[in-house]
Amino acid sequence: MTLAYDVFDDRCPTRMVLDRLADKWALLVLDRLQGGPVxxxxxxxxxxxxxxxxxxxxxxxxxRDGLIERSVRPTVPVSVDYALTPLGRTLTETVAAFAHWAERNMAAVLSAQAAYDAALTG
Incomplete structure (x- = not known):
């Protein structure tokens, strides 16, 4: 099967999406919205x-990317909620796995960094 897009091509628009999803704040927002509107x-x-x-x-x-939607409720003051769109919900497992992988493996990463730094100075 041939895909219309190739992430390895530097002119491919998928690079923009990957850049967005690789942003720590975007990942944290998407992860936080998994539980419903916020x-x-x-x-x-x-x-x-x-x-x-x-x-x-x-x-x-x-x-803009179609991953979340903004809802304005006419209250005083105005209330604005953000929620995942159906497209955004397709990312929930991936986002959670990536974000929480860091929590589960941080000790190992810190240990590897310390060993690397020690080898450079040693």
Whole structure:
């Protein structure tokens, strides 16, 4: 089967999508939205270290890519929720596996880094 896109071709538009998904903030937002719709300020509280500006930019990019949707509710003040789209939900297992792999394997990564650094200075 021949695919219309080739991720190994430097002109392929899939590179843009891979770049987006390789972004730590995008991964964390997508992972956080797996449980259902979340408000902007809740996302900001849940993902510590993520500035309001970067969160806003990340959400806009993910929305443009069709991975999340933004819902505005006419309350006072206005409430804005973000949720995964059907396309975004196709990534939930992959995103969770990747994000939580880091948690499970961080000790081994830190150990490998220390061994590498010691070998360089040793």
């Amino acid at each position: 408000r902007f300020n809740q996302l900001r509280r849940d993902i510590r270290g993520l500035s309001q500006k970067v969160l806003s930019q990340t959400l806009k990019r993910l929305e």
